[in-house]
Amino acid sequence: EVQLVESGGGLVKPGGSLRLSCAASGFTFSAYSMNWVRQAPGKGLEWVSSISRDSNYIYYADSLKGRFTFSRDNAKNSLYLQMNSLRAEDTAVYFCARGSDAFDVWGQGTMVTVSS
Amino acid sequence: QSALTQPPSASGSPGQSVTISCTGSSSDVGGYNYVSWYQQHPGKAPKLMIYEVTKRPSGVPDRFSGSKSGNTASLTVSGLQAEDEADYYCSSYGGRNNLVFGGGTKLTVL
Numbered sequence: 001e002v003q004l005v006e007s008g009g010g011l012v013k014p015g016g017s018l019r020l021s022c023a024a025s026g027f028t029f030s031a032y033s034m035n036w037v038r039q040a041p042g043k044g045l046e047w048v049s050s051i052s053r054d055s056n057y058i059y060y061a062d063s064l065k066g067r068f069t070f071s072r073d074n075a076k077n078s079l080y081l082q083m084n085s086l087r088a089e090d091t092a093v094y095f096c097a098r099g100s101d102a103f104d105v106w107g108q109g110t111m112v113t114v115s116s
Numbered sequence: 117q118s119a120l121t122q123p124p125s126a127s128g129s130p131g132q133s134v135t136i137s138c139t140g141s142s143s144d145v146g147g148y149n150y151v152s153w154y155q156q157h158p159g160k161a162p163k164l165m166i167y168e169v170t171k172r173p174s175g176v177p178d179r180f181s182g183s184k185s186g187n188t189a190s191l192t193v194s195g196l197q198a199e200d201e202a203d204y205y206c207s208s209y210g211g212r213n214n215l216v217f218g219g220g221t222k223l224t225v226l
Contacts, residue, residue, distance in 0.1 A: 035215075037162075044119070044220040045154070045162065045205050050213075059213040095161060101150040101209050102167035109161060 002026040002105050004096050009110030016086050016114070022079035022096035022107055030054075030074040033100040036081050038092035039109070048094070049081070086114045120145065120206055120218035127224040128196045136221045138189040138206030144216055146187035150209035153182055153191045156220075157202045165204075166191060193223070201225045 008020040020036075036048040049060045049070040058070050069082040079096050091114050097103035121139040128134035138145065138153075145151055151169045154162035164173050166182035169189065179194045189208070193200055206218040 037217075045156075045207075045217040047207070047215040047217060050215070057213075061214060097162075099164075101215065102152040102164055102207075103154075103162070104164045104167075104173055106161035106163070 004098065004105055004107035006094060006096055006107045006110035009094065009112045011113045011115065012086055013116050014087060014114055017082070017084045018086065018112060020081040020083065020094055020096075020110060020112070022081075024077045024079070024098075027098075027105075029077040032098050034072060034079050035097045035099065035103060036070060036079075037095045037097055037103070037106075038090075038112075039095070040089075040092040043092075046092075050100070051079070083112070086112075088114050090114050118216070120208060120216055122204075122206060122218040122221045124219070125222045125224065127226055128193075129226045130196050130198065132196050133192060133194045134196060134223065135190050135192045136204055136206075136223070138191070138208075138218045140187050140189075140208055140216070142187060144187075144208040144210040145184065145189050147211060148209045149184070151182065151184060151189040152207045153180075153189075154205045154207070155200075155202045156205065162205065196225050198225050 003025045005023045035050045051058045067085045071080045093109040095109045096107045098105040153166040156162045169184045170182045204221045210216040
């Protein structure tokens, strides 16, 4: 079964850091570009970042201003999102998703809450 | 990059057709044939319904169709069914290696 499973979410204070992970299974992970998409409570979807199959190309939403770092380990079929200098507005469910311009496989999401 | 514009709500009775619009600009929707549509039920992950403007992934009913004219893309759901009630989001490649989503449309089946 094709599957993505996120982990690492939780409660963090403003200014803190958190590292999200996404474990992939059921498909040839190294053959796909991957992404993070977030959804604030009661709000719409927001693209966060994408990474190419070989990690040579990594792109971020302008709004992140260099605070997030996206990486992957093809040997471990895993994605990572290092989030630093977290703000209240980063509070959201974070989804990992497979694809380049369209996302055909999504994880169930992991909740990140930034609050004092 | 600004979000694409979708109507906040849409509705129709079972069996009817409903169309949801997604308006962008020549820098995103109008400039590329990389418009996608996603269905999201409450508390669930989004599901890809349409990609590259008109293409349906395997398993998506042919009641769902996509189109584009200029800077506006559209999703049409024909033969509405109760299970189609959900939030729908469009997305488009936005140039400069980013992707932009619409604000979402809540579809109600009356």
